[in-house]
Amino acid sequence: MSIVRRLEPIHLKSLRDHVHDTLREAIISGRFRTDEKLNERQLAAELGISTTPLKEALRQLETEGLVRTEARRGSYVTFNARQAEEMMLARAALESVMAQQAARHATDAQIALMKTHIEQMRAALQEADIARLIELNEYFHDTIHDASSCEYLRRLQNGQRMYDHAARVTVLADETERVRSFAEHEAIMLAIAERNEDEAERLMREHVMLAGEKHLITVFSYTPAEKRK
């Protein structure tokens, strides 16, 4: 059906992307205070680069919503509990749409791959191999993104990848969560395999919301205003 790819194309990452990733990771893992000022020259000096790639990275962080820039004033970190909650809401919204699209567009090969992931997760769950579980978790979601054929949505989602990873690490540390998470993943896979778009969407939404709320409570001791009915 499709030609086997012998070699992956080479992608060099530019200095800008490197800076972008580095800053993003630092902000999300809390190494910058909220509203901390980011001095272009000082940061560039710290990183040992010129201001040009740094400025570009700041612009990317800005559109991602992690940095706010006031003209001729400076750039400031923007990250707090409310923002983390919004990132969870955004993730729930986007992932659920992609799950719905995956139920519509997935190839049989992609569905088979998801089934494989589920089986590997079942094994990792029993062995309590958390690192492996996190890895499989990300493969599973990636496969769904792939299957959705949603390039644009994926890119939007991508800005949150670091945050999603942090959330997974937190949530999967807890045994009860691991068991529930696995059951949810299996249900999502089955809904996609059955081409049940609405069910896939609903389940994914529920899955992300539950994991997200757990993460918020654990890390920020933050409970969303009130539970939805």
Added chain:
Amino acid sequence: MSIVRRLEPIHLKSLRDHVHDTLREAIISGRFRTDEKLNERQLAAELGISTTPLKEALRQLETEGLVRTEARRGSYVTFNARQAEEMMLARAALESVMAQQAARHATDAQIALMKTHIEQMRAALQEADIARLIELNEYFHDTIHDASSCEYLRRLQNGQRMYDHAARVTVLADETERVRSFAEHEAIMLAIAERNEDEAERLMREHVMLAGEKHLITVFSYTPAEKRK
């Protein structure tokens, strides 16, 4: 309850933002072919600026998903019917979450403002004042965004503002659509006023999807793969 704002803060828009807006508008309204290459020096020369602000604008467009940059190769426009469909899906996902949050967080003053918008829309609808209707439409959605207290989601959504505007212009040109759109807006406002979060979310989602599909069909003669059940 809240202090009346006497003066709006002054916001100078930088050259970068100007370039960003200009290019975004040009791409979405189709003045660049899909996959057209964007030559940094040539574009900078055309705009009469240096490459620095242009590069920054390109980075913003890149995270917004309208431009794709391959390191040491160049930047290319990314916009086609499938992407337009995905933008519609993203809008539906994000706007519906904001509607849900608005039902939770809106102040009485914000709800009153929305009611005002609805009444003004009713008048504009009867007079078939399309320009006014488009304007009110945008005020109405903005008020919901405000009421949701979702800064981050708003920012994500903001990358699509131009596209949303284009969609409104297309859709509201049609009388049947105007009438339906108005009814949907009124229902959304009522759901938010009643603090019915789930209903507000569902209605907003439906509203955006219907308008989006109409727009796709009109502009791209593009029907999404198949209607959802």
Added chain:
DNA sequence: AGTTGAAATTTGATATATCAAGCTGTGAAA
């Protein structure tokens, strides 16, 4: 005819220099 490879050229990536807006602090005038 097809392939190869090195020179020429294009172009994005990066560095550096310059400009101008905003902040700070001092001191004099009211």
Added chain:
DNA sequence: TTTCACAGCTTGATATATCAAATTTCAACT
């Protein structure tokens, strides 16, 4: 004590110069 003006400094915005990767061209070779 308060106000205000101005100088000096900081810093983001912008322009320009330099570097190096990628593409193209075209002739030599098989």
